[in-house]
Amino acid sequence: MWQYLCFLLAFIHTCFALYGGDDSVIQLTGENVDEFISQPGVTVVKFYASWCSHCERFAPKFKKASDILQGVVRFGVVDNEAHSNIGNRFNVEGYPTVLVFRSDEGAGNPIKYTGPRTSDELIVFLMGQVRDFVVARARKEGVQLNLSPKQPTMGSGGGTCGGAQSHADKQDNHYQNSEAVVTLTDQNFDSLVLQSDDDWLVAFIAPWCGHCKNLAPEWKRAAEKLKGKVKVGTVDATVHNNLAGRYEIRGFPTIKYFKSGQVEEYNGMRSAEGIVEFGLQKAELNRPPPEVNEITSSEVLHEACDNKQLCIIGFLPQLLDCQSKCRRDYLDVMKEAAKKHKGKNWGWLWSAARTHMPLEEALLVGGFGYPTMVAINMRKQKFAVMHGSFATDGVRDFLYDLSQGRGSVSLNSMSALPEIQSSAPWDGKDAPVIHEEEIDLSELGMKSEL
Structure with a gap:
């Protein structure tokens, strides 16, 4: 394997620009990440969280790989707690996540490394990416290269x-x-x-x-x-x-x-x-994102909540306070969140305010106004009420803090979900405007002018 790696290292020395600095791993932020992943060649970025034990164990192996490949592959890391906006761009949902960026593929199309978290396997995988990059670059110059490896480039140890x-x-x-x-x-x-x-x-x-x-x-x-x-x-x-x-x-x-x-x-x-x-x-x-269904019966409620890790319920203002466009905007916020978390076993529901009062009372909803959101864990019989803004950022922060067990989210105990009365689904239209009938004050013996 090392003969193959040495051959590739010698071959690509003229193809890759060396990067400077004393450290072989660059700490990335919103200010330098775009420039870093857009440079010519192969770049690898690890997303981590300070509390993640897997990240801690992988760190010295990642560093060892960076030392060996310094000047060949650029290595960077992102603290995704401090810079979650970067992770959100690349749909990072777990830690550690390792993404490989190749300039011939574009910064918007990273390759996810799913092999073992060892320095040897990561090096072999990255050298495979280097090989593919060199072949693609040579092909653009009209040169056909045959760099088929004698050792595997899959990070599998299985050979080819x-x-x-x-x-x-x-x-x-x-x-x-x-x-x-x-x-x-x-x-x-x-x-x-x-x-x-x-x-x-x-x-x-x-x-x-x-x-x-x-x-x-x-x-x-x-x-x-x-x-x-x-x-x-x-x-x-x-x-x-x-x-x-x-x-x-x-x-x-x-x-x-x-x-x-x-x-x-x-x-x-x-x-x-x-x-x-x-x-x-x-x-x-x-797979398509889960649907955000209106609560119209106890069956709909239980189907979304009983066998799910979490069920997320949005309580939206009544139509007289927030007509159809306003309601659809709130539903779009929920649908965007459902799409973001589609890989999780979560149910998604919504209800118009004061439609199912036993449910709202059980979940302590209404005291802070509408719209609001509640997350329920039926297995643990716990729920949390969102107190932030019912907007994309507010909902994202609430669900992220909840899934990470952050102390900023207060958990409340509950028993079984209450039975609710069936209701007609929303027809998608505005509520009819109620016009107050004008009363002729003269008929009541009152003057219409002061």
């Missing part, structure tokens, strides 16, 4: 099989005895994968490849765990040459993720756990 073998060397396909793994061919690939709305993980394999045989049991276990969420398939690249050529398959196994015609190479662990984690992350990222 390169080159071609004769058909006589082929052995039985170890992937075909699993119902969860779909056999893909030149004939069915476009209709099943590219023209589908499903998420797909596809392994391009060669039956004679020892590393492919090692992957097979992990691939099948991952397919079983991902069933119903992500589809899993294999392509025998030695038979279906058109597909292998289309996706520039040069080594085996090569794993790619497909969604709505978009393709991304998988660079994580070749283990069932790593593959499943990657697949679920992609499925959550691509």
Whole structure:
């Protein structure tokens, strides 16, 4: 592996601008992050939180990787507690999160590192990104490079099989005895994968490849765990040459993720756990956000709250105080929050003020006016009332503090949710304006003028 790394380091020395400074890891803020991730070459950024024990354990390994790759890959870190606006831009929801930025891909398209949190695996993964960057840059200059690694660039420690073998060397396909793994061919690939709305993980394999045989049991276990969420398939690249050529398959196994015609190479662990984690992350990222439903019955309330980690309820002003456009603006704030947290097992509801008074009384709603928001944890029988602004920033801060267990959010105890009366759903229209009838004061024997 180190021979390969040394070769790449020597090759790219003329392609990358060295960055100065005594420290190999740069602390990033809102003032310097854009310039940092937009520089030519490969940049890696770690998002962390001070309370995160995983971040603390990963820190020396991240630093070791930065020392080894200094002058080759730029390393930066973001304290996401102090600079949450940066993490929000890149949908950072857990810690530590490691994103890789390549100037040929653009700063808006980072690659998430999902491999082991070790310096060795991170280095191998980053060198794979360096290799791909160099190949892409050379291609723009009209130079075709073949830098296929002898060691893996997936951060998997599993190796790759390169080159071609004769058909006589082929052995039985170890992937075909699993119902969860779909056999893909030149004939069915476009209709099943590219023209589908499903998420797909596809392994391009060669039956004679020892590393492919090692992957097979992990691939099948991952397919079983991902069933119903992500589809899993294999392509025998030695038979279906058109597909292998289309996706520039040069080594085996090569794993790619497909969604709505978009393709991304998988660079994580070749283990069932790593593959499943990657697949679920992609499925959550691509699935539609949950609906924000109006509370019209006890059934709607219980469906959103009973089996969820949290249910979020917005209590909005009555239409006479806030007509349809005003109400839709508040609902848009809730929908934006639901989209942001779509990967979480949360339910989302709303109700017009004073429509379900037993529920409002149980949740201590109304004393601070409307709109307001309540988060309920039915398993722990706790709830919290938002006292900040019912705007994008206010709702974001409330939910973030709540999910992080911040002391700024007060928790209240509760028992079971009260039963509520069914109500008609909002028709989407304004409330009718009530015109007061003018009274002829002369009929009452009173003067109309003072």
